[in-house]
Amino acid sequence: MDISKKKARPKAITPRGFRDNFHSYLNKRDKVLEVVKRVYELYGFERLETPAIETVDALGKFLPDINRPNEGVFAWQDENDSWLALRYDLTAPLARAFSQHRNNLQIPYKRYGFGPVWRNEKPGPDRFKEFYQFDADIVGTSNVIADAEMCFIVFDVLNELGFSIGDYSTRISNRKILSGLIQAVKLTDDTVLRDIELVVFRAIDKLDRLGLEGVKSLLGKGRTDNSGDFTEGANLSAGQIDTIISFLTIKNNDPHKTLEEMEDLIGDSTIGQEGLSELRNIAETLLTKGRSDLLFKIDPSVVRGLAYYTGPVFETELATTTKSLGSISGGGRYDNLVSRFTGQKVPSTGVSIGIDRLVSFLHERDSDHEKGVVDVIVTVMDKNLMQHYIKIAADLRENGINTDLYVGNPKDFGKQMKYADMRGASFAIVAGTNEVEEDIVQIKDLKLGRELSANISSNEEWKEQPAQFPVKREVLVKKIIELLRT
């Protein structure tokens, strides 16, 4: 069955925007996931895992780049012509799952979930089409304490990961205030209000990336990007744009003052006032946390890209003394996402931590302490002694020692030693007929060998060094355990 001859060779390459992850990165990711999980459980959340695939109907269309041809998701038609898609976040599936299982769930339903999500968007050097999110959500409460807890939980996760107060900061705002502002600048053709709102929200969400001028274009006639693609704008008047820009640039370290300045701009809009009151409540709750001045600020330019947010929104940025990681988590309230399914109002809030950026940073920061998988490699001196080597490997493994039995072609012993070295093993076990007759094995200390070979030039000298020594077969396991401890 020689498959290779059948046709032209496939390319050995991940699709564009995807990548493979290797051991030490994944080890680090496991540690981060473990920490986040522990913190989320401390807050009383329980786990829910939804499938990777949902119906397109259930997911809804809430992605920022909804206007692009493929709408940012990976979707296809099944054999009955219904559309299926890979989840683009963990929130839309949660709303589906809650609605499906609501009769068996306690309300408020506090769940956490993590895993990959997929977006069919333009990839970049640090931007992949498959990425890991870790979400916490509370479904079924309008209490803004729930929103405040979403911020607390991120602080606690970052502390547990070894970041310090001052390394991170959460910016909070509320979409209702922005809706109020839009009313105040008199975009009051009711039928199109929601659509204009979304265009305005999305323009503002690009502030980080495009700067104030970019946002101005998107609030006005539109904007042509570097690749020549044109994005239609909100077509607001210069005066309307000015008011919105003044609002966005309100910056004050005192949250109360920021709230006052926001209030001045939105006037008496009911929805705006509602948003202000919610924001005030959350701010007050956050202020109870020690050094809260460092932990958060009210920032009217926070809006978040996803269309389903209805009220409080927040995002956390991370910048250590050595590196800025940008936004590593975001969330907000989505009071209408469940009602899409049930028709009943089920107010909800949630937060999502972007795991990959955190892991990359920690992977870099802590890479010195990484250790290979393999402790010991059992080499093959003589093919006829294979059963002997298998038994040695089994004994070591039974005692919790990660042991690689060399299963490549054993002919070239030098190649085996090179392999042992490449895998970062600490010790190699060597036993030929002589050793078996004497009931001993040779232990090669590969770490010491590596250090010595860095300093010693001739082969003669090398042999005199104690990097290899015999032990009785029956004490091998005990000896290796001892050696690994030191």
Place this chain on the structure above:
Amino acid sequence: MDISKKKARPKAITPRGFRDNFHSYLNKRDKVLEVVKRVYELYGFERLETPAIETVDALGKFLPDINRPNEGVFAWQDENDSWLALRYDLTAPLARAFSQHRNNLQIPYKRYGFGPVWRNEKPGPDRFKEFYQFDADIVGTSNVIADAEMCFIVFDVLNELGFSIGDYSTRISNRKILSGLIQAVKLTDDTVLRDIELVVFRAIDKLDRLGLEGVKSLLGKGRTDNSGDFTEGANLSAGQIDTIISFLTIKNNDPHKTLEEMEDLIGDSTIGQEGLSELRNIAETLLTKGRSDLLFKIDPSVVRGLAYYTGPVFETELATTTKSLGSISGGGRYDNLVSRFTGQKVPSTGVSIGIDRLVSFLHERDSDHEKGVVDVIVTVMDKNLMQHYIKIAADLRENGINTDLYVGNPKDFGKQMKYADMRGASFAIVAGTNEVEEDIVQIKDLKLGRELSANISSNEEWKEQPAQFPVKREVLVKKIIELLRT
């Protein structure tokens, strides 16, 4: 932004063949994954994670049900009309990844990987379109010791999961022997040999499900299933079918005798002899393990469904005294999968453990010992004391106690207690204005409360019981830690 009014409500339902998983199931799965990971690392494997999405070209077409219209995979065309698909196993992506990164990998490359895979096949009560696999592979060796290690590793995993010798058994065979047999029965029209081989292999692979008569039909003219679907057969003659059936029904507890009987049927076919010799070597290695008579048997009917296997194949069945779980792992050698990409022969072998079936079983077996996420629930007696409750929750969490602060509507206190009960919390903290003034909190022992309320009828009696008692605020954390320990 009332999304719900825009159009007809989407259905709150997972697509057919998919499911949501909840906390205690996932907890159990984590434990199983942890065990498998630990054992695989003991054997010196290191982790590799490939993306969910690959090009259809890279995945190749190796699924058993290749003849169905959608070919068993979830696939779609991207914006450049190239075909992408969700991985249907972890082996095809490994071959792609190894080929892509081979210059940076040690050979033999020992990797493990786990995660969901997706198959667009008919779902059943215990058969989902998304399921978890945990694979170990050794790429770049033709040494059959590597295949034997694949069997050992599964034994060790099952032992670590608490199964006993006798609960499981591995059946092994070798596809080359079957190829030899097919040569022996003179299907020697060389051009179609490979295609006929695959049809024969797949017919045999259905032995468990369809029985001998079903396999006979598939080796002959074909078979109509219960739903009326017709599967074309291999169109062998009655004599040819008889020889194959005699081969498949060779059963002998002594592996050496089984090997002899197999040899009698395949005659002097070179490939058949090669397969026999490999099988003999693996059997001899497995025989070195204690009680090997219970651990494995040679069974000529093992063939495995995937088209990429070229030599040794094996699968492990699990049957405890209470339940048969069927096949929970399978694998084999795939010597041509990497050469599809590189043109160079890179012999390889691997094993895959089906995680879901194991987890379901253990979840059922160990469900008595399950504990809810929440230790303590902090109730809300008085909305104005919210900051007080937040502080209590923060103190408990800082001390490692899983604490749920009630964030639903606090008006109905009875509802809060019901919620606490439903979440399986051990204690509830209650504090109103009086308690705050006296600097105390009430601890309700919910577990004791549940036991008492099962035995006591009147409200009066209930109140006299010590299921609720006050403690000083400053010793609350200490007291709860004490109580949780007992």
